Amino acid sequence: MKLAVIGGGSTYTPELIDGFARLRDALPVSELVLIDPAGERLELVGGLARRIFARQGHPGRITWTGDLDAGVDGADAVLLQLRVGGQAARNQDETWPLECGCVGQETTGAGGLAKALRTVPVVLDIAERVRRRNPDAWIVDFTNPVGIVTRALLGHGHKAVGLCNVAIGFQRKFAKLLGVRPGDVELEHVGLNHLTWERAVRVGGTDVLPELLAKHGDAVAADLRMPRSLLDRLGVVPSYYLRYFYQHDEVVREMRTKPSRAAEVAAIERQLLDLYADPALDEKPELLGKRGGAYYSEAAVALTSSLLGDTGDVQIVNARNDGTLPFLPDDAVIEVPATVGGAGAAPVPLRPLEPLYSGLIAQVTAYEQLALEAALKGGRDRVFAALLSHPLIGQYTAAERLTDELIAHNREHLTWA
Numbered sequence: 001m002k003l004a005v006i007g008g009g010s011t012y013t014p015e016l017i018d019g020f021a022r023l024r025d026a027l028p029v030s031e032l033v034l035i036d037p038a039g040e041r042l043e044l045v046g047g048l049a050r051r052i053f054a055r056q057g058h059p060g061r062i063t064w065t066g067d068l069d070a071g072v073d074g075a076d077a078v079l080l081q082l083r084v085g086g087q088a089a090r091n092q093d094e095t096w097p098l099e100c101g102c103v104g105q106e107t108t109g110a111g112g113l114a115k116a117l118r119t120v121p122v123v124l125d126i127a128e129r130v131r132r133r134n135p136d137a138w139i140v141d142f143t144n145p146v147g148i149v150t151r152a153l154l155g156h157g158h159k160a161v162g163l164c165n166v167a168i169g170f171q172r173k174f175a176k177l178l179g180v181r182p183g184d185v186e187l188e189h190v191g192l193n194h195l196t197w198e199r200a201v202r203v204g205g206t207d208v209l210p211e212l213l214a215k216h217g218d219a220v221a222a223d224l225r226m227p228r229s230l231l232d233r234l235g236v237v238p239s240y241y242l243r244y245f246y247q248h249d250e251v252v253r254e255m256r257t258k259p260s261r262a263a264e265v266a267a268i269e270r271q272l273l274d275l276y277a278d279p280a281l282d283e284k285p286e287l288l289g290k291r292g293g294a295y296y297s298e299a300a301v302a303l304t305s306s307l308l309g310d311t312g313d314v315q316i317v318n319a320r321n322d323g324t325l326p327f328l329p330d331d332a333v334i335e336v337p338a339t340v341g342g343a344g345a346a347p348v349p350l351r352p353l354e355p356l357y358s359g360l361i362a363q364v365t366a367y368e369q370l371a372l373e374a375a376l377k378g379g380r381d382r383v384f385a386a387l388l389s390h391p392l393i394g395q396y397t398a399a400e401r402l403t404d405e406l407i408a409h410n411r412e413h414l415t416w417a
Contacts, residue, residue, distance in 0.1 A: 001029050001308065004075040006126060007082035007143070008034025008064060009041040011272040012291050014284040016079075017049040019297020021056040027305045034064040035071035042066070044276040051282035072130050077138045077304050080126070080149075084118040085413060087269065091262035092409045098256055100401050102393055103244045106262070107144045107194050109392040110402045113371050113383070116148045117406075118413040120375035123149050127158045138307045140300060141318075147193035148368050150318045151333040152375070161345045162318025163303055164193055164335060166239050168295040173223065174201055177216045178208065189316045190325075190350055190357070191239070193335045195364050197357055198237040209237070234356075245360065248392060265291065303340060310342035319345035327358055332365050363391050378416030380407065 003020075005013065013034065020029055034049065036042045046064035053062055065071045072078055083090065093111030094104040103109045123143060130137055139160040141150050150162030167189045175182040180203055188200035201209040213220065213231055221228040224240045226247070231237060244251055268290055275285045299315075306313055314337050321332040324347040328334065338345040353361070367389045374382035380403060387406075388399040411417045 001027070002031040002033070002075045003029050003304070004033045004035055004072045004078045006035045006068065006072075006078060006080050009036030009038045009045050010081055010083070011041075011045070011269045011276070012081070012288070012293055012296075013045050014048055014052060014276070015288055015291075015293065016081075016297045016300060017052050017062075018284045019301050020060070021053055021058045023298065023301045024058055024060070027301045027308075029058075029060045032060055032062045033071045033075070034062070035066070035068055036064070037066050039066055041273065044273055047279070048276045048281060051279075052284065055282040068126065069129055069133060072137070073133050075130075075134055075137050076308055077140060078130050079300060079304070080123060080139060080141045080143045082119075082122070082126075082143050084115075084122050085410075087262050087266040089115075089118065089410070089413070091260050091266070094255070094260040094262050096405045096409055097402060098252060100398050100405070101252060102398060102402065103248060103251055104255055104260070105244060108241060108244055109390060110387060110406060112145050113374070113386055113390070114406050114410050116145050116371050117375050117383070118410060119143060119145075119149060120152045120372065121415070124152055124156055127153055127156065127160070131158060138304070140303055140307075142296065142300070145193065145368075146318050147333045147335065148372055148375070150193075151331065151368065152372055154320055154333065155331060155372075159344065161303060161307065161340070162193065162333060162335075163296075163299055164318065165293055165296045165299055166194070166196060166241075167316035167335075168299045170198055170237065172295055173220075174212060177212065177219065178203065187316065188337070188351075190336050190353065191334070191361055192364055192368070193318050193333070194239060194241040195245075195361065196239045196335055197234075197242075199351070201237075210235070213237075244392060306340040307342065307344070312339055312341040314338065314348060315340050315345075317345045319347055322347070324348075324350060325353065325358070325361065327353075327362055328365050329369070332368070360391065363389070367391070378414065383407065 042064045050062045090106050093106045093114050097104040097110040105111050141162045143149050146162040146164050153160035171185045172182050175185045186202040200207040217228050317338050318333050318335050319338045321328050321334045322330050336347045338347045370386040374386050384403045387393050387402050407417050
């Protein structure tokens with residue numbers, strides 16, 4: 001089995017490699033190719049990847065290249081984890097929206113739109129090159145904003161499934177609080193990428209969410225940085241990304257008083273690359289845990305294994321709606337439990353959603369549709385429409401100013417600007 005990782009020079013790649021090494025029975029990789037135009041970083045990451053495989057006795061072959069076409073040739077699955085513009089572009093996404101009184105974040109609001117505009121054309125070009133080389137290959141997308149990127153891939157006929165680590169992170173945290181194995185925890189996870197709620201937490205078929213909130217609500221609330229009273233009133237556990245919606249003004253005030261997350265990550269990456277350069281290092285360093293993306297490797301292994309092995313098990317992924325949430329278009333991409341196999345991911349039936357959640361989901365889905373149109377067709381008016389439609393913006397003067405700021409800060413990535 002051959003896998004290719006596009007964006008393989010990421011400092012986060014050793015987490016993925018560690019998962020492939022530990023879980024080789026589930027996903028027997030014989031060849032792994034790391035693909036990235038950043039040659040120096042790729043050498044450091046690739047060298048550590050080989051040492052991790054060797055330490056854990058994995059017989060698979062690891063290579064790396066800056067040649068995308070050669071790297072994906074013959075791959076059974078291609079994992080996308082790229083960041084167009086790097087941490088410098090992310091830092092801009094997280095700063096200029098604050099000047100307009102809006103959240104600065106790389107996956108939602110104005111910063112999320114900027115990332116989508118930079119990313120969608122690049123990902124579609126990559127996917128087309130993968131299809132020409134190997135039309136049967138699956139594309140597993142971890143590139144943010146996952147919902148919009150996956151919708152673009154599916155809309156262009158690619159064999160793709162989107163993946164996020166939020167659900168598996170909740171599963172692991174809840175299992176620890178409840179004193180059970182992670183595999184014993186089943187989540188009723190529903191919404192859009194980075195806009196989800198845990199409506200039930202089942203152990204042995206019984207919903208233990210009320211018990212979880214009663215006994216561990218303070219710990220869950222502290223982890224989310226949300227008030228315990230909010231969780232009690234909702235009776236569900238929101239994704240921590242809901243903080244941008246439920247506590248928008250408070251978050252903006254916080255963001256204005258501290259360095260951006262991009263600046264923090266950039267500093268961590270510099271330290272990680274120094275560690276990776278040590279030829280004696282043959283395991284992922286503890287510092288990598290501060291980089292973000294916890295449990296991504298486990299989720300990626302499970303999803304890829306199910307797609308290639310046609311297992312038909314249920315996993316939480318980003319997939320085409322197709323009537324699952326009846327108030328959304330069929331071609332919307334939702335993040336829900338889905339049956340995964342050789343034909344892709346098919347969402348399982350869900351209970352009707354309360355208006356408190358369905359209303360916000362519908363509005364953000366409309367924004368995602370407008371964002372995708374802006375990414376595919378360009379134009380200031382389309383960017384403005386997407387910003388005006390976003391529930392974190394929604395004001396004419398803010399949308400006007402944000403449109404100009406977005407274009408100014410991303411002109412080198414926008415062919416139409």
